[in-house]
Amino acid sequence: MSPILSKKAKVALAVGTIILLESEKKKKRVWVKEWLQKREQFTHLRLLKCIQSCEPLDVINYLRMDYDAFQELLMLVKPLIEKKNTLFREAVSVEERLLATLRFLATGRSYEDLKFSCIISPQLLGRIIPETCRAIYNCLRKKYLCFPSKEEEWLKVAEGFNNMWQF
DSSP states (O other): OOHHHHHHHHHHHHHHHHHHHHHHHSOOOOSSOGGGGGHHHHOHHHHHHHHHHHOHHHHHHHHSSOHHHHHHHHHHHHHHHOOOOOSSOOOOOHHHHHHHHHHHHHHOOOHHHHHHHHTOOHHHHHHHHHHHHHHHHHHHHHHHSOOOOSHHHHHHHHHHHHHHHTO
């Protein structure tokens, strides 16, 4: 074996080692951003509880409904939107799902913007909000979204409209 081949082999080994070490230095992608893992600490659910105990009227402004109506709606949609915890992660609670949806509907903020107050990723908000809206619709449609089927019912609706707007 000539000394030149031996030098080439050493250089190749050194280059291979350097390449291997450099590839290990690459920053690994995280599955969940660290601040999103602290949902319990930063979530708007904590804020709501604080507002409820200190300033009950602000709860109405925050939720666009009183707290009792929120609790009633929560009980209606809970079976439809509740998820189970897994070994990998804790599920977003029913309260957080409903709050995120109500804040989205009340403010019109984007998922990207909403993620900071909800501490939920925009990708997950993109699944939670439509699912919760469907649940709200399915729970409330028979009571609040039914159309009159008889002429008398339409006349009653028209009368209510006329009284409200003073026609």
